[in-house]
Every structure is written in C-alpha cells, then in structure tokens.
Amino acid sequence: xxxxxxxxxxxxxxxxxxxxxxxxxxxxxxxxxxxxxxxxxxxxxxxxxxxxxxxxxxxxxxxxxxxxxxxxxxxxxxxxxxxxxxxxxxxxxxxxxxxxxxxxxxxxxxxxxxxxxxxxxxxxxxxxxxxxxxxxxxxxxxxxxxxxxxxxxxxxxxxxxxxxxxxxxxxxxxxxxxxxxxxxxxxxxxxxxxxxxxxxxxxxxxxxxxxxxxxxxxxxxxxxxxxxxxxxxxxxxxxxxxxxxxxx
Numbered sequence: 682x683x684x685x686x687x688x689x690x691x692x693x694x695x696x697x698x699x700x701x702x703x704x705x706x707x708x709x710x711x712x713x714x715x716x717x718x719x720x721x722x723x724x725x726x727x728x729x730x731x732x733x734x735x736x737x738x739x740x741x742x743x744x745x746x747x748x749x750x751x752x753x754x755x756x757x758x759x760x761x762x763x764x765x766x767x768x769x770x771x772x773x774x775x776x777x778x779x780x781x782x783x784x785x786x787x788x789x790x791x792x793x794x795x796x797x798x799x800x801x802x803x804x805x806x807x808x809x810x811x812x813x814x815x816x817x818x819x820x821x822x823x824x825x826x827x828x829x830x831x832x833x834x835x836x837x838x839x840x841x842x843x844x845x846x847x848x849x850x851x852x853x854x855x856x857x858x859x860x861x862x863x864x865x866x867x868x869x870x871x872x873x874x875x876x877x878x879x880x881x882x883x884x885x886x887x888x889x890x891x892x893x894x895x896x897x898x899x900x901x902x903x904x905x906x907x908x909x910x911x912x913x914x915x916x917x918x919x920x921x922x923x924x925x926x927x928x929x
Contacts, residue, residue, distance in 0.1 A: 728801030741822035748825030770927035786816035860919035
C-alpha cells in the first residue's frame with residue numbers, strides 16, 4: 682500500500698509528458714511502475730544529462746551496471762534449465778551470445794525501446810537511439826530499473842519472457858560451429874582485445890598446401906590449427922583456443 686501511495690505521489694510531480702511516458706512504459710513492459718524516476722533514468726541518454734547540467738548519475742549508466750548483472754544471472758538460469766546435460770564450456774559460450782550487444786540491441790529494437798530514449802538536442806535526428814551500443818545499454822538499464830522497483834523475481838520473469846519470444850534457441854545452437862565468432866564473443870565478454878590470427882607455416886605443393894595458423898589472445902599464443910586453407914586453419918585454431926579458455 683505504501684509503495685502504491687508513493688508511486689501516485691511521485692507521478693503527481695511529473696510533467697504531463699513524463700506522466701504519459703511512464704504510462705507508455707507500463708504498456709511496454711506489462712509491469713506497474715512504482716518508482717517512475719528509475720524508468721525515466723533508464724531511458725535517459727548521457728547527452729541530455731550534459732545538456733541540462735544534471736548529475737552524471739541521472740543517465741542510464743548506473744542502472745545499466747545492475748541490469749548487466751541481472752541478465753548474466755537470468756540467462757545462466759535459462760541455459761541451465763534448457764540444456765541440463767551440456768558442458769560448462771557450452772553454457773558459457775551460449776551465455777556470451779545471449780548477452781552480447783548485438784543480441785540485446787535486437788531485443789530492444791523489437792520491443793520498441795528507440796522511441797522511449799530521451800536525447801539531448803545536439804544529438805537528435807542523428808540516429809543515436811538506433812545504434813547497437815545505446816540500444817543494448819538502455820535495455821540493460823530497463824532491466825535494472827525493473828529489478829530496483831520490483832526485485833529479482835519480476836525482472837527474471839520479464840527477461841525470460843523476452844528471450845522466449847524473440848530468441849530461436851535451435852537456430853542459435855545450430856550456428857555454433859563458427860569457432861572464430863565464438864572465440865571473439867568469449868574474449869569480448871572477458872573484456873579482452875579481439876583475437877589475432879597469423880600463419881606460422883605453409884607446406885606442400887601449390888595444389889595441396891597445408892597451412893598452420895596460430896591465434897593470439899591478449900598478446901599470448903592461445904591455440905594452433907591446421908587446414909587445407911587459411912580459413913579452415915583459423916577455425917581449428919579458434920576451436921582449440923576455446924577449449925583452452927574453458928579450462929582456465
């Protein structure tokens with residue numbers, strides 16, 4: 682009861698535009714908004730914070746931080762429930778794909794987040810609200826806002842529903858044989874620079890060459906592979922690097 686009264690009081694202090702926006706956010710999420718300020722912050726780009734001399738914490742960045750952690754946990758639960766017989770390495774690689782920027786941005790776009798993002802005048806009409814990084818960050822922040830407003834169970838239910846609606850797990854799993862892509866996603870999730878591939882040897886006649894490739898991660902040799910062409914050798918090197926990464 683107290684939280685509902687607080688919500689009504691908080692809305693009374695909002696401008697008509699913000700009141701409408703909060704109501705629209707409730708439609709977007711299907712979740713009642715008890716603390717409007719959280720959701721407005723979650724969808725506020727840093728450009729308007731700078732423009733209006735607001736406190737730096739009034740953009741989506743703080744809520745993005747907590748939302749990122751919630752997504753890691755919820756996607757881990759989803760994977761654990763869906764694939765109970767799979768290895769830890771499989772689960773780790775799949776989670777990195779489920780929480781990568783491209784995936785989160787796609788979900789954000791599908792549910793209509795771009796139209797809710799509040800921008801400063803200097804960046805309006807530049808497409809900022811459609812960029813992958815901003816879409817992914819605001820989606821994480823929205824999840825963070827739901828967590829702060831209603832707790833983990835509600836945030837978990839919301840995220841699980843979105844992944845069930847927008848993610849084709851069978852298709853996602855079927856494309857997991859691109860080891861170079863998987864390695865890139867894995868090292869990015871660890872905040873490491875992109876892997877570098879280099880040919881360390883070539884052997885055999887021109888019509889039947891064999892290539893040996895080494896992949897370097899964070900300036901350290903991490904795996905080697907052999908193949909009839911450079912692409913196959915790189916894929917093999919990436920596969921071996923992933924296996925080593927999963928053992929660490």
